[in-house]
Amino acid sequence: MIHFQNVGKVFTNGNEQIKALNDIDLKVNKGEIYGVIGFSGAGKSTLIRCVNHLERSTAGKMIVDGHDLSTLTVKEIREVKKNIGMIFQHFNLLNSKTVYANVAMPLILNKMPKDEIKQRVYELLEFVGLSDKANVHPEQLSGGQKQRVGIARALATKPSILLCDEATSALDPQTTSSILELLRKINKEYNITILMITHEMSVIREICDRVAVMEAGEIIEEGTVFDVFSRPKTQTARNFVNTVMHDQIPESIIKMIESNNGSQNVFRINFIGQSAGQPLLSQLAKKFAIDVNVLFGNITELQGIPFGNLIVELQGSEAEVNRALEYLETKEIDFNEVIPHAS
Amino acid sequence: MLVNSDQIVQALIETLQMVSISFICSILLGLPLGIALLVTRQGQILENKSVFTVLNFIINIFRSIPFIILLVAIIPLTRLIVGTSIGTSAAIVPMVFYAGPYIARLVESSLLEIDEGVFEAANAMGATPTQTIFRFLLPEALSSLVVNFTIATIGLIGASAMAGTVGGGGIGDLAITYGYQRFDTVTMMITVVMLIIMVQGLQSIGNFLSKKIRRK
Numbered sequence: 001m002i003h004f005q006n007v008g009k010v011f012t013n014g015n016e017q018i019k020a021l022n023d024i025d026l027k028v029n030k031g032e033i034y035g036v037i038g039f040s041g042a043g044k045s046t047l048i049r050c051v052n053h054l055e056r057s058t059a060g061k062m063i064v065d066g067h068d069l070s071t072l073t074v075k076e077i078r079e080v081k082k083n084i085g086m087i088f089q090h091f092n093l094l095n096s097k098t099v100y101a102n103v104a105m106p107l108i109l110n111k112m113p114k115d116e117i118k119q120r121v122y123e124l125l126e127f128v129g130l131s132d133k134a135n136v137h138p139e140q141l142s143g144g145q146k147q148r149v150g151i152a153r154a155l156a157t158k159p160s161i162l163l164c165d166e167a168t169s170a171l172d173p174q175t176t177s178s179i180l181e182l183l184r185k186i187n188k189e190y191n192i193t194i195l196m197i198t199h200e201m202s203v204i205r206e207i208c209d210r211v212a213v214m215e216a217g218e219i220i221e222e223g224t225v226f227d228v229f230s231r232p233k234t235q236t237a238r239n240f241v242n243t244v245m246h247d248q249i250p251e252s253i254i255k256m257i258e259s260n261n262g263s264q265n266v267f268r269i270n271f272i273g274q275s276a277g278q279p280l281l282s283q284l285a286k287k288f289a290i291d292v293n294v295l296f297g298n299i300t301e302l303q304g305i306p307f308g309n310l311i312v313e314l315q316g317s318e319a320e321v322n323r324a325l326e327y328l329e330t331k332e333i334d335f336n337e338v339i340p341h342a343s
Numbered sequence: 344m345l346v347n348s349d350q351i352v353q354a355l356i357e358t359l360q361m362v363s364i365s366f367i368c369s370i371l372l373g374l375p376l377g378i379a380l381l382v383t384r385q386g387q388i389l390e391n392k393s394v395f396t397v398l399n400f401i402i403n404i405f406r407s408i409p410f411i412i413l414l415v416a417i418i419p420l421t422r423l424i425v426g427t428s429i430g431t432s433a434a435i436v437p438m439v440f441y442a443g444p445y446i447a448r449l450v451e452s453s454l455l456e457i458d459e460g461v462f463e464a465a466n467a468m469g470a471t472p473t474q475t476i477f478r479f480l481l482p483e484a485l486s487s488l489v490v491n492f493t494i495a496t497i498g499l500i501g502a503s504a505m506a507g508t509v510g511g512g513g514i515g516d517l518a519i520t521y522g523y524q525r526f527d528t529v530t531m532m533i534t535v536v537m538l539i540i541m542v543q544g545l546q547s548i549g550n551f552l553s554k555k556i557r558r559k
Contacts, residue, residue: 052467081469092460096482096556105478106468163467
């Protein structure tokens with residue numbers, strides 16, 4: 001559906017050249033929700049803008065819905081754009097026009113007959129839950145309502161692709177989840193392919209099927225949301241995962257361990273999928289002469305699969321602890337020793 | 344007082360004629376020029392460096408000539424267009440050449456105030472340049488345009504008074520020929536008060552319209 005083939009983008013400012021995208025290879029399949037995450041300046045805005053030709057790539061091929069954008073005429077590109085809806089962080093609505101006129105705009109540009117426009121606009125407003133706001137101006141709406149107008153506008157021409165440019169970054173958490181809910185509904189009901197960029201890992205966790213992590217104009221990691229969350233390969237990805245999966249042991253607990261006994265048999269046990277269902281800790285305590293002290297934990301669900309980790313302290317003789325660890329290995333449990341930062 | 348009320352009314356009508364006709368002509372000249380200045384800028388929808396540079400240069404030339412000099416300097420052109428260099432219609436020509444480029448600058452600045460996101464939305468929707476201008480830019484800038492047109496109209500009232508010095512008629516003519524040259528203080532005061540009332544009235548109307556558009 002959307003295929004970046006070694007896409008590069010260089011901005012030229014006088015004699016200075018800024019490389020915004022470097023050799024991007026990325027494929028978004030039809031009907032999928034694909035998330036791109038990165039810090040500001042990573043190039044993700046440029047990336048998403050290449051898809052609807054708001055930015056022209058300077059290297060590689062940008063293929064959208066089978067069209068190589070670089071081979072199309074200006075007119076043909078306009079037609080491609082009409083098949084791509086886009087929503088923005090700051091909504092980009094026309095303040096001089098009513099909600100109705102904002103949503104109708106893409107249809108007016110397409111010279112659709114007035115009565116058909118009317119029918120379509122009310123249908124869209126109904127879908128986003130703003131039927132009663134048709135004659136209101138955007139400045140009288142809340143952020144979430146503005147984004148709903150933006151979504152209705154983006155869907156007006158029945159596009160097959162929806163681009164979301166930090167669509168929830170200006171919204172509070174509650175509004176964010178209602179907008180994400182709406183995006184998921186759009187994806188399911190209309191089978192629209194969604195490409196979104198964000199700096200919020202919670203957004204990725206909430207609705208994306210696959211995710212790419214961007215840094216310095218490159219994609220440094222890519223995979224299903226589950227894979228990236230459970231086994232992040234790069235430090236940047238780990239940092240993002242940590243923003244929603246707090247696996248850092250709180251300071252107070254570290255202090256407590258240090259002051260209590262000084263034994264540092266602290267481990268992180270990762271639960272992925274089925275292993276989360278096993279009564280692992282009680283087995284350890286029963287089979288070996290050790291006590292298991294749960295210090296911290298975080299279990300959640302990712303794409304319908306339970307996932308998380310527990311930070312536990314194993315108290316007992318070194319021999320028993322080692323035996324317990326061997327047992328964990330035989331069970332193919334993923335664990336690693338946590339070294340408190342003090343030592 | 345050396346003038347009668349008929350003369351004052353006549354002068355008022357002449358001023359209103361000069362201002363309104365030259366205002367309309369200036370808009371017809373300045374609005375497209377202002378839009379052209381914006382859309383041919385670097386990174387804009389119809390980016391064109393040479394067109395922008397030429398327009399920018401020509402507008403700057405007209406903007407740098409004081410009206411009183413422009414009035415005299417383009418007399419041959421005025422004669423060519425309206426057939427005479429004296430009277431109300433002759434005053435309109437330099438007024439348009441004065442206010443047109445001025446309005447072009449004001450339009451440009453109104454359009455520059457538009458949020459970048461509006462351009463982006465239009466572009467993402469696949470709007471043509473014409474659609475972008477008429478469906479997005481002008482409606483979004485309308486409130487600011489009204490404020491700026493008010494400023495331009497007030498400038499034209501001032502210009503119309505100056506045109507009086509070369510026999511253009513109107514309130515300015517009255518003030519010069521009676522108030523200044525014949526030391527008629529009362530007439531001078533009356534013309535000043537009339538100008539003040541006109542400017543105040545216009546500014547109020549402009550503010551009201553702009554506010555109304557914004558609130559809509």
